[in-house]
Amino acid sequence: MRIEVVTLFPEFITEAVRVGVLGRAIERGRVSVAASTPRAFAEDAHKTVDDRPYGGGPGMVLKVEPTRTALRAARARLPEGSRRIYLAADGETLTQARARELSQLPGLLLLAGRYEGVDERLLATEIDECVSIGDYVVSGGELPALVLIDAIVRLLPGVLGDEESAQQDSYVAGMLDWPHYTRPEVFEGRAVPQVLLSGNHAAIQRWRTKQALGRTWQRRPDLLAKLQMTKEQRKLLDEFVAEVEAERAGREP
Numbered sequence: 125m126r127i128e129v130v131t132l133f134p135e136f137i138t139e140a141v142r143v144g145v146l147g148r149a150i151e152r153g154r155v156s157v158a159a160s161t162p163r164a165f166a167e168d169a170h171k172t173v174d175d176r177p178y179g180g181g182p183g184m185v186l187k188v189e190p191t192r193t194a195l196r197a198a199r200a201r202l203p204e205g206s207r208r209i210y211l212a213a214d215g216e217t218l219t220q221a222r223a224r225e226l227s228q229l230p231g232l233l234l235l236a237g238r239y240e241g242v243d244e245r246l247l248a249t250e251i252d253e254c255v256s257i258g259d260y261v262v263s264g265g266e267l268p269a270l271v272l273i274d275a276i277v278r279l280l281p282g283v284l285g286d287e288e289s290a291q292q293d294s295y296v297a298g299m300l301d302w303p304h305y306t307r308p309e310v311f312e313g314r315a316v317p318q319v320l321l322s323g324n325h326a327a328i329q330r331w332r333t334k335q336a337l338g339r340t341w342q343r344r345p346d347l348l349a350k351l352q353m354t355k356e357q358r359k360l361l362d363e364f365v366a367e368v369e370a371e372r373a374g375r376e377p
């Protein structure tokens with residue numbers, strides 16, 4: 125996969141993608157990430173890339189011409205079938221399912237906004253879709269672009285090793301992940317659940333599924349409502365709920 129980011133701060137992107145899973149994916153040639161700036165295409169002596177909003181009010185807006193030229197130059201470096209995305213607080217919220225769909229594409233062109241955002245006409249002519257990373261506002265599209273890149277790249281074949289497999293991650297199967305533990309066996313008086321030390325793989329898997337369902341019930345009932353549970357999963361969740369309620373009753377005076 126090839127990714128091009130158009131941003132006023134290219135080094136924000138190119139530095140961040142050098143570490144961890146992303147850095148390794150780039151080294152192994154699974155993905156390439158490049159960044160370019162509209163400033164390089166600004167035609168005046170001051171290299172102006174922003175302007176005041178029509179209608180007045182606070183803030184500035186990314187200028188159409190240099191941004192469009194930068195987008196088109198970046199697009200020309202991408203393979204056919206690439207998607208053009210503007211990172212926007214008012215875009216469609218990113219989900220694991222959308223990240224998976226986007227990971228099937230040969231390339232992505234990402235536009236990171238700054239100030240109040242970009243001129244609306246640029247979105248109409250140069251962008252296929254707007255993606256938000258959540259219902260809050262950050263100062264620029266660079267962090268959202270990096271979030272999107274990371275969520276996608278870790279799904280590309282051969283990027284994660286077995287040890288880091290994304291199969292059991294939260295949201296992959298419509299529920300949250302189960303709790304994880306490592307050594308020591310007892311930490312500040314809290315012991316690792318006994319079943320995890322048993323070596324009984326079936327019992328461990330049963331416990332993990334129960335915890336994943338229970339956590340989803342406790343923290344994300346909206347996800348649970350959409351989950352088509354098997355009979356076994358329903359039974360595990362009922363057990364979890366009964367245990368929580370028994371514990372609660374035991375604590376009450």
Ligand code: SAM
Nearest residue numbers: 211212213237240241256257261262264265268
């Ligand atoms: N005026 C915009 C609004 O209220 O929707 C916010 C502009 S924000 C300060 C500057 C840039 O950060 C945006 O153009 C967008 O690229 C990016 N941005 C901010 N929050 C975002 C979010 N939740 N998801 C994706 N991009 C975001």
